Amino acid sequence: MTRPSPGSRPARPPARPLVRPPALPPPRRSPRPQVRRRARSRPDPGSGQYAAKYAAQDPIQRPAMDQAMYQTPGLAPDPSSTPTADDLRRGACPALSAPMQTGDGLLARIALTDAIAPASLASLARLALQHGNGMLDISARGNLQIRGLSEQSAPRLDADVRALTLPLRDGLAVETPPLAGLDPEEIADPRPLAAEIAGAARNLVTLAPKMSVVVDGHGQLTLSALIADIRLVAIRSGESGAATAPIRWKILLGGIESSGHVFATLPAAEAVAATTRLLEELANLGPRPAAGIWQNLIPATPVKFLQPPRRSVSIT
Numbered sequence: 001m002t003r004p005s006p007g008s009r010p011a012r013p014p015a016r017p018l019v020r021p022p023a024l025p026p027p028r029r030s031p032r033p034q035v036r037r038r039a040r041s042r043p044d045p046g047s048g049q050y051a052a053k054y055a056a057q058d059p060i061q062r063p064a065m066d067q068a069m070y071q072t073p074g075l076a077p078d079p080s081s082t083p084t085a086d087d088l089r090r091g092a093c094p095a096l097s098a099p100m101q102t103g104d105g106l107l108a109r110i111a112l113t114d115a116i117a118p119a120s121l122a123s124l125a126r127l128a129l130q131h132g133n134g135m136l137d138i139s140a141r142g143n144l145q146i147r148g149l150s151e152q153s154a155p156r157l158d159a160d161v162r163a164l165t166l167p168l169r170d171g172l173a174v175e176t177p178p179l180a181g182l183d184p185e186e187i188a189d190p191r192p193l194a195a196e197i198a199g200a201a202r203n204l205v206t207l208a209p210k211m212s213v214v215v216d217g218h219g220q221l222t223l224s225a226l227i228a229d230i231r232l233v234a235i236r237s238g239e240s241g242a243a244t245a246p247i248r249w250k251i252l253l254g255g256i257e258s259s260g261h262v263f264a265t266l267p268a269a270e271a272v273a274a275t276t277r278l279l280e281e282l283a284n285l286g287p288r289p290a291a292g293i294w295q296n297l298i299p300a301t302p303v304k305f306l307q308p309p310r311r312s313v314s315i316t
Contacts, residue, residue, distance in 0.1 A: 093209035094145070096161060096168065099154045104133065106149035108157060112142075114167040123164055131157040141175060141212075141226070172201040172279070173212045175228070177221050186219025187234040188247050193272055200276040204283040211282065213275065216257075224257035229282070230275055231260055251275065 094100035099108040110124065124144060128136045133148025149157060162168070174194040181189045194215040201207065214228035218235070231252040236245040249271035252260030264274060 097158050099149055102147065104148050106151070106154050108132075108146050108149055108154060109139065110144040110146070110161060110166075111169040111173065112144070112167055113169045116166055120164060120166060124161070127157055127160050131160070141173070142178070169198075172198055172204070172207060174198045174201075175212060175214045175223060175226065177216060177219060177223055179219060179221050180217055183217065183219030183221065186217035187236060188217050188249075188268075190215035190217040190232070190234065193232060193249070193268060196272045197275050197279075200272070201279050204279055206283045206287055207279065208282070208287050211279075213279075222257075227256055228260075229254060230278055231257060232271055232275065233257060235265070237265075251278075253278075 094107050094109045096108050096110055099106035101107075124146075125136055128134055128146045131149060131153040132146045135147040137145040137147065139145055146157065174197050176190045176194050177183070177186075180186070180191050180194075194213075197213055197215065201213075212228050212230075214223050214226060214231045216223050216231065216233045218233055232249045233252065235248055235250050236243070237248045247268070248265050249268060250265045251263040251271060251274060253263050254260055263278075264271075266274060
């Protein structure tokens with residue numbers, strides 16, 4: 001047996017090959033159960049089932065938690081005034097003399113045709129607290145709404161508001177921009193045309209409650225994004241659109257300004273006559289016209305529509 005020489009190291013045994021353990025398969029996850037939520041179906045608002053099940057809610061289906069903010073202790077609505085199916089039908093438009101039933105009592109809308117002083121606004125706020133639940137809302141079209149009225153307080157509110165001699169609007173809603181007549185950049189003042197259209201439609205009592213007309217002078221603040229049944233927009237005729245070009249009024253039907261159907265482009269007097277004729281045709285359809293009325297109302301040529309009907313003459 002030979003001994004290793006001093007300073008030498010013994011030979012190492014051969015290294016074993018590195019054997020990796022087999023990879024474990026990833027843990028199997030159970031598939032997440034697919035829960036399909038079924039949409040809650042509500043009955044038709046015009047049916048008696050709707051009035052029976054949702055009589056305590058607002059017609060615009062405001063949740064009960066949001067509705068609680070309109071309830072004021074001591075000023076709760078009359079429990080006997082339960083909304084009926086006619087009160088909750090779509091298309092109803094409240095007014096000062098014809099309030100609409102809601103979940104927190106009657107709602108009266110005060111439509112103004114001109115600006116009012118701060119003192120008049122403070123008087124309306126006091127009347128809202130005296131006759132309603134103290135809530136004074138502003139609608140999307142700039143009208144004032146007083147909520148929480150009862151059958152007894154609504155007539156008293158009507159009399160007190162009319163005693164303030166405010167510029168109240170009765171009849172068809174003819175909207176103009178808030179700076180109408182004051183905007184130096186508007187093409188034309190829309191207020192004279194709006195007054196003529198409102199006066200011509202005063203006797204058309206069979207128009208739909210939410211029928212609206214917009215007369216826009218096209219200044220800095222426009223009503224282009226406001227939905228209207230009939231819209232009149234001031235434009236400069238001619239390709240150049242110079243300030244010296246004659247002013248015309250473009251009549252559009254339905255939707256907003258960008259999506260409305262262009263009916264005609266006429267001078268001021270003819271635009272008022274055409275709008276009045278359109279309103280008369282809509283009044284003949286009744287307060288609840290069927291869908292797609294414009295397809296049957298719009299003629300192929302607006303000029304023929306503006307002409308008076310010919311009288312039949314019999315030749316003997």
